[in-house]
Amino acid sequence: MEEQKKIVLSVTGVQKTFGGLQALSNINLEIEEGKTHAIIGPNGAGKSTLLNVCVGRLAPDSGTVMFGDTVLTGKTPYEINQIGVARVFQTPEIFPALTLLQNVIIPALAKRDGEFRFNVFNSLSGEKELVAEAESVLEDLGLEDQMHDLSASMSRGDKRRLELAMCLIQHPKLLLLDEPTAGMARHDTNRTIEILKRIKSRGMTKVIIEHDMHVVFSLADHISVLAQGAIIADGTPDDVRGNPKVQEAYLGGAHL
Amino acid sequence: MSIQSTRKDLLIMAVFTLAVLTMPIWLDPIGAAYPDLLQKFAIFGIFAIGFNILFGLTGYLSFGHAVFLGVGSYSAVWSFKLLTMNVIPAVIAGTLIAGVFAVVIGFLCLRRSGIYFSILTLAFAQMSYNMAYSVLTPITNGETGLQLTQNDPRIFDAAAETTGLPITELFGMKLSGYPGFYFCAVLLIISFFISLRIFRSPFGLKLRAIKSNQVRMNYTGFNTRPYLLAAFVISGMYAGLAGSLMAVTDPLAGAERMQWTASGEVVLMTILGGVGTLIGPLLGAGLIKYFENIFSSYNEQVLHEIFSFLPDLFENIMVFVVNPFVGEGWHLTLGALFMVIVIFLPGGIMEGWTRLIGLFTKDRSKPDNNTPASAKAQTSEG
Known part of the structure; x- marks a missing residue:
C-alpha cells in the first residue's frame, strides 16, 4: 500500500446549476497535502465555478466542501480565508489605490488581527516586524524595486505576482490559483512557474486552474480533468496525458 | 522610516496647533478675525474632518450626516436645560448620543453600498428632520426650536442666575466671543489629532483598502462590516461634537440643522478640500464658510458701490450680472465653484496644491501618501 495520505481539501457530491445549466454535477475531489493539484478542462467546463464553491463565493446546491475537519460550505469568504485558504483571481484583485508595500501589509494584518480589530492607537510605521515581513515577501517575488509605487500603475504580470505575494504572506495551508499565468508573456510565465515551484518546495498545498499545458505539466503532481461539469479523468500527469477521454474533450488535444 | 514619519506627524501637529490658535491674527487682513466666524471655521472643520473619516477613507458617501449634527445640538441644549450651563457635560452628551444614533443608522444603512447606501442615509436624515417637526415636538420643540428658558430645572446650578437667560460657561468662564472660539479651537485640535492617528493606524489602512477593493478585503480574511460601522460611528460622533459646539456658541437647536442641505454642505466641503486628505476637508470647510x-x-x-468707478451703463450691467451670485444667491456661486473643482481638480484644493508643488520640483516623483488616490491613479494609469 501507499504511505498514508493526508487530505487537505475534499469535495463531496457537489452540484451546482445556473438556471437550466448544470455547471457542476456530482463532483468528488480530494486534494492531498503538499501536492500541486491542477484542474484543467475546456472553456465552460466549470473550473472556476468549482473554485468559487470552495472559497464560499457560491453556495453549492448540494454536497459539501471540507477543509481538514472543517466544513467550508456555508462559510463566508473571510471566514474561509481565516481558516487558511488563500485565493489568486483570474483577473488580479489588488488594492490599486495603495502602494505595493501596503497591498502586502493588509493581508499580513488580516493574519495577525483576525476578522476585525479596532487598532487605531498604534501607528503603522511602528509595526516594524510586519513591514519587514512584507518587504521580504516582495523581494522574494522580485517586486522590491517598486515597493513604494502605487499598484495601479503596474503591468498585468506584475499585478498577478503582487496578488500572489499578498496570498503568500499569509502562509496559507491551501493556495487556490485561478489561471495564474493567463495573458502573461512567456518570459513572465516561466518566472511564475519558478516561483510556484519554490513555494512547492516549502510544502504548501496548491490547486491550480490553468489552460496553459506547459504550466500544468511543469508543476502538477496530480491532474483532474473537468468537462461539462463532471470529472472525466483524474490521476498523475502521465495517466491523464494518455487518457483517450481527455483527448476527445479537448477535440484532439494537440498539445497533450 | 518610522522615526522620520513620527517626526513629520509631530511637525504637522505643531504647525496645525499654532495655525489654529493664531487664527485671530493671521485671518485679520482678510476680515475674518471675529469670534462668530472663527467659531464656524472650527465647528465645521470638526464636522468635515469627521465626515472625511467615513467618506475619505472608506469611500462610503453618507448624505445624512446632518442628523448627527442635529442630535448633537439637541442633546447639548437638553444638557444645558436639565443639568448645568457648564459645556463639558453638553459636549460629552452631544457626542455620545450622536454616537448611539450612528450605531443604529449605520447598522441599517451599511447593509448596502454605493448609491443605495447614500439613499438610505438620506432617507434617515429626512425622516429625522420631519420627525423633529412633528411627533418629536416634546423633545425638539418643533418649529420654534429648542431654547433655554428661565424656568429650566438645571439641577447643578439652579440658584445661580435670576435675570435674563444664562450663558454657557466652562467652570465660571463665560464662553461667548473669543473664549468660545478657543474652546472650539482646542476641540478642533484634539479632533485633528485623533483623525491623524486614525489615518496612520493599521485600522486606517484597512479602511482605505476597503475603499480600494472590497472584494479583495473579503478574500483576505476581513469582515468589512464592523470596520465600516466603526468608521461610520466615529464620523457620526465627530458630527455630534460639532453639533453640540453649535449649541455651546449659541444655545438653541432647530430641526433645520438636520435638513439635507446641511448634509450636502459637508459633502461639498470635503470634496472641495480634497477627499481622503488630512487637511483638505478643513480647508474646504473654512473656504465655504468664509465665502458664504x-x-x-x-x-x-x-x-453699486464696488462698481461705482465704472461709467453708469457698465456699472448697471455689472451689478445686473453679479447680483444673482451674491446675497441670497450665494449658493449659485458655491454651485459654480463646485463644478469647476469637480471638473478640473477632482482631488480638490489639495490636488491643486500638489500639482503646484510638482510644477516647481519636477524630480520629486515619489508619490506622497496623503495625496488623493484618484488623482494619482489617473496620472499614473496613462
Whole structure:
C-alpha cells in the first residue's frame, strides 16, 4: 500500500446549476497535502465555478466542501480565508489605490488581527516586524524595486505576482490559483512557474486552474480533468496525458 | 522610516496647533478675525474632518450626516436645560448620543453600498428632520426650536442666575466671543489629532483598502462590516461634537440643522478640500464658510458701490450680472465653484496644491501618501 495520505481539501457530491445549466454535477475531489493539484478542462467546463464553491463565493446546491475537519460550505469568504485558504483571481484583485508595500501589509494584518480589530492607537510605521515581513515577501517575488509605487500603475504580470505575494504572506495551508499565468508573456510565465515551484518546495498545498499545458505539466503532481461539469479523468500527469477521454474533450488535444 | 514619519506627524501637529490658535491674527487682513466666524471655521472643520473619516477613507458617501449634527445640538441644549450651563457635560452628551444614533443608522444603512447606501442615509436624515417637526415636538420643540428658558430645572446650578437667560460657561468662564472660539479651537485640535492617528493606524489602512477593493478585503480574511460601522460611528460622533459646539456658541437647536442641505454642505466641503486628505476637508470647510460670509453679505447697494468707478451703463450691467451670485444667491456661486473643482481638480484644493508643488520640483516623483488616490491613479494609469 501507499504511505498514508493526508487530505487537505475534499469535495463531496457537489452540484451546482445556473438556471437550466448544470455547471457542476456530482463532483468528488480530494486534494492531498503538499501536492500541486491542477484542474484543467475546456472553456465552460466549470473550473472556476468549482473554485468559487470552495472559497464560499457560491453556495453549492448540494454536497459539501471540507477543509481538514472543517466544513467550508456555508462559510463566508473571510471566514474561509481565516481558516487558511488563500485565493489568486483570474483577473488580479489588488488594492490599486495603495502602494505595493501596503497591498502586502493588509493581508499580513488580516493574519495577525483576525476578522476585525479596532487598532487605531498604534501607528503603522511602528509595526516594524510586519513591514519587514512584507518587504521580504516582495523581494522574494522580485517586486522590491517598486515597493513604494502605487499598484495601479503596474503591468498585468506584475499585478498577478503582487496578488500572489499578498496570498503568500499569509502562509496559507491551501493556495487556490485561478489561471495564474493567463495573458502573461512567456518570459513572465516561466518566472511564475519558478516561483510556484519554490513555494512547492516549502510544502504548501496548491490547486491550480490553468489552460496553459506547459504550466500544468511543469508543476502538477496530480491532474483532474473537468468537462461539462463532471470529472472525466483524474490521476498523475502521465495517466491523464494518455487518457483517450481527455483527448476527445479537448477535440484532439494537440498539445497533450 | 518610522522615526522620520513620527517626526513629520509631530511637525504637522505643531504647525496645525499654532495655525489654529493664531487664527485671530493671521485671518485679520482678510476680515475674518471675529469670534462668530472663527467659531464656524472650527465647528465645521470638526464636522468635515469627521465626515472625511467615513467618506475619505472608506469611500462610503453618507448624505445624512446632518442628523448627527442635529442630535448633537439637541442633546447639548437638553444638557444645558436639565443639568448645568457648564459645556463639558453638553459636549460629552452631544457626542455620545450622536454616537448611539450612528450605531443604529449605520447598522441599517451599511447593509448596502454605493448609491443605495447614500439613499438610505438620506432617507434617515429626512425622516429625522420631519420627525423633529412633528411627533418629536416634546423633545425638539418643533418649529420654534429648542431654547433655554428661565424656568429650566438645571439641577447643578439652579440658584445661580435670576435675570435674563444664562450663558454657557466652562467652570465660571463665560464662553461667548473669543473664549468660545478657543474652546472650539482646542476641540478642533484634539479632533485633528485623533483623525491623524486614525489615518496612520493599521485600522486606517484597512479602511482605505476597503475603499480600494472590497472584494479583495473579503478574500483576505476581513469582515468589512464592523470596520465600516466603526468608521461610520466615529464620523457620526465627530458630527455630534460639532453639533453640540453649535449649541455651546449659541444655545438653541432647530430641526433645520438636520435638513439635507446641511448634509450636502459637508459633502461639498470635503470634496472641495480634497477627499481622503488630512487637511483638505478643513480647508474646504473654512473656504465655504468664509465665502458664504462674504458673498451673502453683499447686496445691490454694496455692488453699486464696488462698481461705482465704472461709467453708469457698465456699472448697471455689472451689478445686473453679479447680483444673482451674491446675497441670497450665494449658493449659485458655491454651485459654480463646485463644478469647476469637480471638473478640473477632482482631488480638490489639495490636488491643486500638489500639482503646484510638482510644477516647481519636477524630480520629486515619489508619490506622497496623503495625496488623493484618484488623482494619482489617473496620472499614473496613462
